Amino acid sequence: MARYKEHVAIESAAKAECERQQKEAQTARDREEAERLSALEARRAAQAAWETPFVHTSAAGVIFDAINRCLRFGQNGLITGKPGVGKTRALQEAVRRSDALEGPSVGLVTVTGVMGNSTMAVFEEVAPHLGVKPANSIAATMKRLCREACFAPVMLFDEAQNLTLRSARELLTISEDARIQMIFLGNDEVLQLVNSKQAAIQQIARRLPVREEIDGILDDDADLIASRYDVEGMEAFRLCRELANVRHADGLGKVLPVARHLALKMGHKTVQASHLREALITFPHFVRELQDADAAPKIKRQSSVKRLPKQR
Numbered sequence: 001m002a003r004y005k006e007h008v009a010i011e012s013a014a015k016a017e018c019e020r021q022q023k024e025a026q027t028a029r030d031r032e033e034a035e036r037l038s039a040l041e042a043r044r045a046a047q048a049a050w051e052t053p054f055v056h057t058s059a060a061g062v063i064f065d066a067i068n069r070c071l072r073f074g075q076n077g078l079i080t081g082k083p084g085v086g087k088t089r090a091l092q093e094a095v096r097r098s099d100a101l102e103g104p105s106v107g108l109v110t111v112t113g114v115m116g117n118s119t120m121a122v123f124e125e126v127a128p129h130l131g132v133k134p135a136n137s138i139a140a141t142m143k144r145l146c147r148e149a150c151f152a153p154v155m156l157f158d159e160a161q162n163l164t165l166r167s168a169r170e171l172l173t174i175s176e177d178a179r180i181q182m183i184f185l186g187n188d189e190v191l192q193l194v195n196s197k198q199a200a201i202q203q204i205a206r207r208l209p210v211r212e213e214i215d216g217i218l219d220d221d222a223d224l225i226a227s228r229y230d231v232e233g234m235e236a237f238r239l240c241r242e243l244a245n246v247r248h249a250d251g252l253g254k255v256l257p258v259a260r261h262l263a264l265k266m267g268h269k270t271v272q273a274s275h276l277r278e279a280l281i282t283f284p285h286f287v288r289e290l291q292d293a294d295a296a297p298k299i300k301r302q303s304s305v306k307r308l309p310k311q312r
Helices: 002-050 056-072 087-099 121-129 138-149 165-178 188-193 199-206 218-229 234-264 275-282 284-295
Strands: 077-081 108-111 154-158 181-186 212-213
Touching: 056 077, 056 087, 056 154, 056 218, 056 234, 087 108, 087 154, 108 121, 108 138, 121 138, 121 165, 138 165, 154 165, 154 234, 165 181, 165 188, 165 199, 181 188, 199 234, 218 234, 234 275, 234 284, 275 284
Parallel strands: 077 181, 077 212, 108 154, 154 181
Antiparallel strands: none
């Protein structure tokens, strides 16, 4: 009996020790996970300090207006714009508003060069946004998309110049069959989808009645972006406008975070012209473009061309 009690006591002690070690190990894992998440949040916060905050520029207004018009009239659209005017940032904001139920439901697909060459790859990116599981072939997947598509009533395709004519044509067929509106955005190369007398391209052009062109951002847009970075002084705002004239929103989004960092490092709460000039030193190609712009004859900048939608 004594041996049995001793054996039970030993087993109980061993079990208690094992549970203690497991608890300590779990505590250590929880601590490591908490530290990892904390480091990740700190990293995200540090990155956010360098990211361009969303500003409702004229370019963003053109894109949001096109989305609303496509929804209202049940049409598809094509938006062209110079690189750096803020198309991608506006699309990201449209997705954020969609996720937060603050705007129309949209799905965003960024068409890479590799993806654009494969219709199946494009379908595989589109399918999850429409609640459809891709099949094993292009034909079967397209059939599912045409019959089962739901969720996002507007699909946005960034970098659409990477799409082949076949992919664009098939996507527009899905749009018509599934009643899903689509907007294609890209640089001037995306005009290959509509600017031709070829019958196939004319067929695509007919199905893209909503057209917009964004040729740059306005001085008021530059002032809005500069204000988000606490820019102060007429000379500083003038520099921001000149930079926006040659590099659009992208240039401001690169230079202003550096200028703000320099200002804070010097103990200043606002960004002055001197901080902007020092920040520009790290972007010599921007400086060259500014110098070339000063040497070129001045042309009055105009807002984007807007076209009214046409009924299908």
